[in-house]
Amino acid sequence: MTDLALDIRGISKRYAEHTAVRSLSLAVPTGAVYGLLGPNGAGKTTSIRMILNIIAPDTGTVTLLGRPNTDPGILDQIGYLPEERGLYKKMQVYRVLRFLAELKGVGAKEADRRIHQWMERFDLTTASKDWGLAKLEELSRGMQQKVQFIGTLIHDPDLVILDEPFSGLDPINAQALKDTVVELKKRGKTVIFSTHLMDNAERLCDSVCIIARGEKVLDGTVSGVKAEHGGNTVALSVGAGGTEVLAEVLAKLLADHAMIEKVDDSNRFFEIRLRSGADPQALLRTIVAAGVPVQRFELVQPSLHQIFLEKVGATGVEPGMSGHG
């Protein structure tokens, strides 16, 4: 038995006009919550489809739970929530869920038992109303999302792959999804999700991989990635009336190319990245000497968002694809 839930080696997918994924390798340890981050059009969905053997890669191999993804039956242990969601609208909810369960090899009786559990847990079956007997099209959007989510997990998969799971969710369903991801992790399951929402990734993920233009930009544990990019970022906030003076000082420092590399005004504080080798104390002295009333001066780790912008920006993300949600 391997300790990797997913092992991708050098997969590529070329279409006539462009290369969607270029020689991508990934290793996701069993029991991890793993984030696949990237701007729209980065190749996330194509990668996920190759992982699930929905489309075949031109080159490379995908190993799921220690077995090739082309092995018969291996997909029965994977749960998948696609980005574009939808189920049979005219079908009764119970029948849709039983169909999805049976497709994954769950017997009808066991499927029914689990369906009822999930339906109750998500308040779709209550004393006054059993939505399971309704057709899917009669359900509200939020309820349909819940049904789809049940369908993803009904066969109790060991590896769950969620493509942009938070897009289009209302806050209540988003919270339910987050809770479920945490619970899955506690039960030893592996969860991989793609997102362009860095806040979600930062809160939930143990490890991340950032891809852009079909290529891996970086990967590793969230703490590791941050440590690697940390140590040279300063969070700075100033008292009333100091903002203008500070802006002058920072503009001058930026122009000198001496001490700082980048300034990001986050409204409540400035996130300042120092040049490599620059001394944070020298910066602090410079600012205080200019008469800026400093309230906070803290060496911080950069947010995933910052790292994302830095790395993806470096490989030339197209305008309008900043990836910030």
Next chain:
Amino acid sequence: MAKLWVVIKREYLERVRTKWFIIATIFGPLFFGSIMIVPGYISARTVRDSKIGNLRILDATGTGLGARVAAKMAVSQQALGSATHVITLTNAALSEAESSATLAVMQKRDQGYLVLDSTTLTRLRARYAGSNASALGETQAVENAVRQALLQSRLEQAGIDPRRVDSLSNVRVNMSVEKIDEKGRGGSGMASALFGFAIAFLLYFSIIFYGQNIMSGVLDEKTSRVSEVVLSSVGPDTLLAGKVLGVGAVGLTQQIAWIGSTALVWKFRAAVMTKLGVPVVSITLPPIGIGMLLLLVAYFVLGYLLYASLFAAVGAISGDQQEARQAAAPITMMLVAAMVFAQPVMFAPTSTLAKVVSLIPVTAPVIMPLRMSATQVPALEIALSLAGVALACAAAIWASARIYRVGLLMTGKRPSLQELARWIRYH
């Protein structure tokens, strides 16, 4: 294969459970049944209203022939409640009696009158005059009665025991009619031509109906995005196969229900018609041997698979119903072409045209069964045509599966023919 079964089950049950399926399956046989019974019932009612058979027989033979004829008529027209009135008279009184009989017909008291005179016995002549003179069936019935009465009287004259005459002369011949034209033995009678046409139409209807059903099913899976969820569990080939087989099973269920209940109606048709007081008109259907039946099933299955896979591919490349209808037009046209050829083929099943269109794979599934029920088709032609359909079927499934697996995940503009060709080359 367990997953194929799950897909088939869903496709089958979801369709069989719909209202239209239940309605069509129940009302189909009622419709066919009424086709078989209602026209007979209506025509019988019309016949009864016109009081056919109120006959006057003017018998001047002096041998009691008129009474014999009346007896024969009574047997064959019992159900109609008609009356036959025999007037025995001499040759001399005949013209006056004819005048008054003519008047009776003109005043609609009688339907017609029959004149039997001395020439009837010697030269086998009889005359009939009536308002229904142009009704072939009715005058034939009169003629039959006269013929049988004459036969009986001749046999008795020849010294045969009158008790045996009845049984000896009561001969009914069931003659099948076969048409011969300048091209040799052509179609067997009208009944079998119509029967063949009905089968061709049933095949055409089923293929087009269930083919389009598959198309909208595929389109629905594609536009609702459910296909991606399903494809993460089963391969596209399994999904396509399950859909085609499941919908095909729905079609077979419906046809078995229709044919079964039609056979039942057929079996009790005589009883029902007698109950309704309708004379049972015998319709002889061409006999269908087990070999013919197997060929019919083969043509249906292959034809269905051929068109179903094409329709599925159309569903997979289209973005909405309207687009699908447009893209399906060429395929529908091929089937409609088959139906356009059905009539000429029915009337000239051995013509070159008939041979050609029953060999072309896209029209063969409809035309060949039609030809086979109309004429004796050489085994070689059947084999060639079946092989052609099977080949076309395999090619269509192969190409459609490839288009299907790419198209199902595609969004946006409908692909051009060049793009489709590229999809087919993908693996």
